[in-house]
Amino acid sequence: MTLDVHIRRDLGGFDLTTEFEAPEGVTVLFGRSGSGKTSIVKSIAGLLRPHAGRIVLNGRVLFDGEARVNLPVHERRFGYVFQDSRLFPHLNVRENMCYAARAGRRGASDPGSVAELLGISHLLNRRIQSLSGGEAQRVAIGRALLSGPDMLLMDEPLASLDGARKAEILPYLETLRRETGLSILYVTHNMAEVARLATHIVLIEAGRAVRSGAPDAVLTDPDMVRALGIRDAGAVLPARVAAQHEDGLSELQVSGGTLFLPSIAAPVGAQVRVRILAQDVMLARERPDALSALNILPVRITAVRRGVGPGVIVQMQAGSDRLLARITRRSADALGVTEGAECFAVMKSVAVSQTDIATGVQNGAPAQDVQSGSGLP
Amino acid sequence: MTDWLAPEEWQAVALSLKVSFWATLASLPLGLFCALALARGRFIGRDVLNWLVHLPLVMPPVVTGYLLLLSFGRRGPVGAFLYDAFGITLAFRWTGAALAAAIMAFPLMVRAMRLAIEAVDPKLEEAAATLGASRTRVFTTVTLPLVMPGVIAGAVLAFAKAMGEFGATITFVSNIPGQTRTVPSAIYAFLQVPGGEASALRLVAVSVSIAIAALILAEWLSRRVARRISGG
Known part of the structure; x- marks a missing residue:
């Protein structure tokens, strides 16, 4: 149709x-x-x-x-x-x-x-x-x-x-x-x-x-x-549940690397969609260590859009997927965020937004819209 | 049943019931049509229709009766036509009393129905149309069931009003025992003769009970329509 x-x-x-x-x-x-x-x-x-x-x-x-x-x-x-x-x-x-x-x-x-x-x-x-x-x-x-x-x-x-x-x-x-x-x-x-x-x-x-x-x-x-609204802007990436760890974390495989989320109700191997809001993404020029955030993906900057305000929207390539980040203009200048630059995206929060599990609805309502902070203590 | 009413009193009650019943039944379709037109219609002359429907409510009943006599009397334009074409006479017959009662009760009937129709959410009719119902099917399966208590309430009110009609009736069809002497006319007649008070009072009791019963019924039905439509 x-x-x-x-x-x-x-x-x-x-x-x-x-x-x-x-x-x-x-x-x-x-x-x-x-x-x-x-x-x-x-x-x-x-x-x-x-x-x-x-x-x-x-x-x-x-x-x-x-x-x-x-x-x-x-x-x-x-x-x-x-x-x-x-x-x-x-x-x-x-x-x-x-x-x-x-x-x-x-x-x-x-x-x-x-x-x-x-x-x-x-x-x-x-x-x-x-x-x-x-x-x-x-x-x-x-x-x-x-x-x-x-x-x-x-x-x-x-x-x-x-x-x-x-x-x-x-x-x-x-x-x-x-x-x-x-x-x-x-x-x-x-x-x-x-x-x-x-x-x-x-x-x-x-x-x-x-x-x-x-x-x-x-x-x-x-x-x-x-048009999307600055708070709602963000990427939706396909991911696969790679493992369910004993400490309560689920390991998800995305094209650009690995993400860890508090356990989600999906079996290993299930396809899910994760949503990463632009405002939840930080940028680093070098791979940060000694950081509580678990989710760090290597990215290449593909576009930088300066708006009228203090914010800058950065589009990045992570594997075969694209990500958006919203950072301040000051940080963008200080870090030298320009098109083509190699960076690391640090995710404060990742949400599983949809599962494509073939079995359909399980137990009435699977809780798949969980906002999960990767920077858990 | 009849022993507490004298034969001529009983005759008046029976005639009033017959006149009111037919007045209500015959004006129902037209009343619903007018209520629909006034509630939903967007046409030139809507104000004129509204004004015409309400006219009997504000005009002196004797004026309505006299106008009826002028137009529906044997020599009136409509009356002459009805007699020549169908052999129907309305003036000084119970049918004429029914016509007068129907016209006097019409504004009440239309108002009750119109309120019920206006309370129906057009969004429900939209939803019905998206489900494949044509305009007539939407009307018969959604609009009509929802306004039905209002229609019945309008009919009950009209019936009660018809039972009490006096001015237009006596002007148009006079006060002939057994023919056009309805309860109000009979009360009036009994009050004109010495010793008629007892009869008049009994008929008053009958009138008051019918009126109160009709009001309670109409009120109950309109509350039902409100509950049905608000979904409470």
């Missing part, structure tokens, strides 16, 4: 002109609040009419301003998961989930396997008023899935939930991605969700798609730091 979007809409304050493509997999529309992400998704679903442009899903034209094609919402075959779950208050969980089969004459009338996938089988006969926020959102996801959609649109599905509820749902989204093979367009302004779910990223700034591509390329592009 490939979605081609090219829309223009005058949104009162600013002009929304967006053009991007969502390939197979999970495409994340990332941008700050008010950047126009929701308007874009609503336009794709048909809840908002663009003034001009074209929206094509796998060759099927959903909207064409010039040819005056504008398929109504109910004929577009998207599953839409809203920020608020929007469950029907007069129906119970099962009736909500099977609504599409009943009223839309499409999709499945048996919630069985989907309910199991989302861990809500025991809720099927409950009234929706009795559900917690996390449960309601899982029911909403199930309802969208059961409508037999060509593609899933998820508009900040976790934004209205607290941290614990988010952690409860994220593993299910990963399972969904793996087991249904359904393409998803996922809107968020939360970098942790991007790191965990994205297979493709589209960066939205003031209604425009300013950059798109694979997560590792987009997230480590020093020119995108401003």
Whole structure:
């Protein structure tokens, strides 16, 4: 499933002109609040009419301003998961989930396997008023899935939930991605969700798609730091669990070397993604010794971007992966950080952001979003 | 059952119930339509419709009755047409009483329904559309079930109002025993004759009980709609 979007809409304050493509997999529309992400998704679903442009899903034209094609919402075959779950208050969980089969004459009338996938089988006969926020959102996801959609649109599905509820749902989204093979367009302004779910990223700034591509390329592009948000900028690296040590540390192999993290719940050999924020990376010209930090990777500087403030964004090559570091301009000058220089990146903190374990969700919710300081005492 | 009411009193109660029942039932579809148009419609003349619907509430009932007589009387434009085309006469018949009651009760019915419709979150209807439901299916499977208690509450209120209608009825269809003498007309008639107070008081008791029962029922139903929509 490939979605081609090219829309223009005058949104009162600013002009929304967006053009991007969502390939197979999970495409994340990332941008700050008010950047126009929701308007874009609503336009794709048909809840908002663009003034001009074209929206094509796998060759099927959903909207064409010039040819005056504008398929109504109910004929577009998207599953839409809203920020608020929007469950029907007069129906119970099962009736909500099977609504599409009943009223839309499409999709499945048996919630069985989907309910199991989302861990809500025991809720099927409950009234929706009795559900917690996390449960309601899982029911909403199930309802969208059961409508037999060509593609899933998820508009900040976790934004209205607290941290614990988010952690409860994220593993299910990963399972969904793996087991249904359904393409998803996922809107968020939360970098942790991007790191965990994205297979493709589209960066939205003031209604425009300013950059798109694979997560590792987009997230480590020093020119995108401003759009990503200075605190959220950072690299996501693939890693393999090399060993689980007796002192409680897990050893991870990345292309540029070895990382140590407090033990993570993944077996040896598992593929995981680790997220290293730019603000957690220090630079040293020589390999530091007598340092509490365990994670030191040899790197080569590939780009240096000076901003208006006192900070400098440094892009580095570590093995076949790229890293970002945010350091002060003073340090950059003192260390002679220039393109091509060989350095050492010292990581204060590394987080495992996603596992690609084939077995899927284990024990309900694996704790894989652990922030772990490598500089443990 | 009937022994505590004299035959002519009972006749008035039965007639009032019949008139109110048909007035309510016949105006339900139009009432729902007007409530929908006023709550959701974006059209020119929406204010005029709103004004027309509410007119019977603020006009003296005798004016409404007289206007009905002018237009629906045998020589009135609508009345003449109905008689010539279908042989239907409304003036001085119970059907005319039902028409007068329906018009007088209409604003109450529309208001109750409109409030219920406005309380429905359009976001739920959006969600239904994304699940493949067409506009009519969204209406029948989401909107209507959610406003149903409001619709019923509107109908109950309209019924109670119709039971109490007097001014427009007596002007339009007069006060003919067995034909158009509803409970209020009967009370009025009993008060005009010496010794009629006892009969009048019994009918007053009937009127008050029906009105209170209707109010309680309507209140209970609107609380239900509120609970249903807020999801509490």
